[in-house]
Structure formats: structure tokens, C-alpha cells
Amino acid sequence: MVAMQAEQCEGFDLIGDVHGCGTALVALLEKLGYRQEQGVYRHPRRLAIFLGDLIDRGPRIRLTLRVVRRMVEAGAARVVMGNHEAYALRHCLDERGEAVAPREPRSARILHETLAQFRGREHEWRDHLRWFLQMPLCLEYARCRVVHACWDEALLRPFLQQYPDGRIDHRFLAAARHAGTFEQRLLDRVTRGVHLPLPRGRAIRSRDGSVRHTFRVHFWAVDPVTYGDIVFQPDPLPRDLESRRLSEHERRRLVHYAAGERPLFIGHYWCEGVPALPTANIACLDYSAVRCGRLVAYRFDGHSGLSADRLVWLSLADSDPDTEKNRPIRNSVGNF
Numbered sequence: 092m093v094a095m096q097a098e099q100c101e102g103f104d105l106i107g108d109v110h111g112c113g114t115a116l117v118a119l120l121e122k123l124g125y126r127q128e129q130g131v132y133r134h135p136r137r138l139a140i141f142l143g144d145l146i147d148r149g150p151r152i153r154l155t156l157r158v159v160r161r162m163v164e165a166g167a168a169r170v171v172m173g174n175h176e177a178y179a180l181r182h183c184l185d186e187r188g189e190a191v192a193p194r195e196p197r198s199a200r201i202l203h204e205t206l207a208q209f210r211g212r213e214h215e216w217r218d219h220l221r222w223f224l225q226m227p228l229c230l231e232y233a234r235c236r237v238v239h240a241c242w243d244e245a246l247l248r249p250f251l252q253q254y255p256d257g258r259i260d261h262r263f264l265a266a267a268r269h270a271g272t273f274e275q276r277l278l279d280r281v282t283r284g285v286h287l288p289l290p291r292g293r294a295i296r297s298r299d300g301s302v303r304h305t306f307r308v309h310f311w312a313v314d315p316v317t318y319g320d321i322v323f324q325p326d327p328l329p330r331d332l333e334s335r336r337l338s339e340h341e342r343r344r345l346v347h348y349a350a351g352e353r354p355l356f357i358g359h360y361w362c363e364g365v366p367a368l369p370t371a372n373i374a375c376l377d378y379s380a381v382r383c384g385r386l387v388a389y390r391f392d393g394h395s396g397l398s399a400d401r402l403v404w405l406s407l408a409d410s411d412p413d414t415e416k417n418r419p420i421r422n423s424v425g426n427f
């Protein structure tokens with residue numbers, strides 16, 4: 092069977108952050124009508140697009156990578172890079188394309204689950220790291236755009252002029268290791284979005300125990316005035332900070348994706364509750380599958396106005412094999 096061209100297929104099935112929930116991923120693909128043929132899940136008329144963050148946290152990371160990678164390599168799917176893949180590249184792939192152990196305790200902690208599941212299979216891990224480097228940072232079609240966290244046109248346009256297929260390389264990765272370079276800012280922005288620092292001396296303690304000194308903000312508010320207008324994370328801001336007014340300096344740091352732009356699909360920002368759309372042209376599909384949330388897909392048929400009734404999901408319960416409760420090793424890393 093030949094690779095499906097994006098222009099030829101009937102529609103896209105965008106799939107949110109899998110984070111090693113491989114069993115749920117297979118069940119979701121089957122629910123969407125994908126069937127395995129010669130080891131590859133395919134749909135006869137549709138293309139799957141993964142929003143990144145395939146690795147870390149969940150118990151079936153190898154299965155997740157095997158399923159997604161085979162689909163991508165066979166032309167049955169596309170994928171964009173998530174911040175977890177970008178992080179693994181920065182900390183585990185050297186310039187010769189060899190896998191190295193992460194040096195800092197923090198990076199070892201973030202990648203703990205992934206590295207544990209690849210223990211004794213270092214070649215397989217190295218091979219996947221090389222594949223991560225081939226993941227584009229974004230996808231842009233006539234009818235929609237796809238990025239893991241944030242579409243920042245001002246950074247992406249010059250990047251896409253230099254890298255038309257959206258793929259980075261070893262030179263880019265080396266530059267992205269240094270704070271303040273264009274490469275670091277771009278990789279951080281598209282895979283992690285915009286963060287604002289909390290006022291001096293303030294912190295948020297997440298439910299998983301980690302302490303945050305920044306908060307995640309979204310990029311679709313029209314003329315935001317307060318922190319509460321732009322915050323986008325599962326842990327609420329302390330009440331008094333919700334109503335705190337944005338300074339001019341903070342407002343200048345924000346990114347805006349206008350209502351008239353083509354539909355945009357993102358993951359990354361853990362959402363809760365029944366899946367819904369933040370705006371008529373943005374769908375966020377990360378509903379924390381691994382935390383007893385949902386693995387969510389959007390069935391896109393090219394309509395310019397998105398609709399919540401195109402969302403399809405699998406709910407993961409405490410008893411499901413992919414949820415955090417059933418992970419072999421516990422590893423809570425917040426603020427990432």
C-alpha cells in the first residue's frame with residue numbers, strides 16, 4: 092500500500108499527547124476505524140496526525156513509539172515534535188547521533204520512565220532518538236496548522252523559510268542548547284508555549300507536589316487585561332493573582348493567534364473535563380490520558396469552523412493498564 096498524501100485523503104484524525112499510553116492508543120485507533128495491515132495501523136481514506144509527546148510517564152512507551160513510527164514511516168500518519176521529544180534530543184543525543192545518558196538529575200528524572208523501559212535496548216532507543224530529530228516542529232496545510240504547543244508566526248515564518256519541511260538538524264539542535272539563541276527560543280516556544288514568571292516571591296504548588304515559579308499562558312485571548320484572562324494550566328493561580336493586571340512588558344511577551352486564522356491543532360496544555368474547544372479555530376487535544384484523563388482525537392474534514400462534536404476520545408479509568416496508578420515506577424515531574 093502506498094503512502095497517503097495529505098492532499099488526497101478524506102480528512103485528518105489529530106491525536107493528542109499519548110505519553111506512553113500505548114494500549115489506549117491502539118484502542119483509540121481502532122475506534123477511529125484504523126486497522127492493522129502488515130504491522131501498520133491505517134485508515135483507507137484518512138491520515139492520522141500525532142501532536143507530539145509520545146514518550147515519558149506511561150507504561151507502554153515502546154509500544155507507543157512502535158505503533159506511531161510504523162504509521163509515519165508507512166505514510167499512514169504524520170507527527171510533530173513535542174517538548175518531551177525535544178527534551179530527550181537535547182539531553183540524550185550527541186552530535187554524532189549516539190545516545191548518551193542525561194547528565195543532570197532533573198533530566199534523568201523527567202526521562203526516567205522512558206529510559207527504564209528501554210534499559211537493555213539501547214540501540215532501539217538510539218534509533219528512536221534519531222527518528223525524533225526527523226519530526227517536524229509544525230505542519231502547515233492549506234486548511235489547518237499543527238504544532239505541539241504554540242503557533243508563533245513571528246518565529247516560525249523565518250524558520251520555515253530556512254527549513255521548509257519544518258525539520259531541525261544537528262546544527263540547529265546544538266544551537267538550541269544555548270539559552271537566548273533563535274534556535275532555543277523557537278524550539279521552546281513551539282513545543283512549550285509561552286510562560287510568564289510569577290511575581291517575585293510567589294510560587295504555585297502543583298497537585299503533584301512540584302513548585303512552579305512560572306505559569307503557562309495561552310495565545311488566543313483578545314486584548315487580555317489580567318493574568319486570569321490568559322492562564323492555561325490545570326493548577327489554578329492563587330485568587331489574588333487571577334485578577335492581577337498584566338504589565339505592558341508582560342503583554343508584549345504574549346503571542347496571539349487571531350480568530351481569522353486557519354484552524355490550529357495543539358496538545359501540551361493539560362485540559363480537564365469533557366473535551367471542548369477553547370475557540371472556534373483552535374482545538375487542544377491533551378486531556379492527560381496517563382492521569383486517568385482521556386486520550387482525545389479530532390476528526391477534521393477541512394471545515395474552517397471547528398466543532399466539539401468532532402472530538403472522539405477514550406476515557407482512562409484507574410483500572411486501565413495505561414494510567415499512572417499502574418505504572419511500574421512512580422515519577423512525578425511537574426512544570427515541564
Ligand SMILES: [Mn+2]
Binds near residue numbers: 144174358360
Ligand atoms: Mn507537552
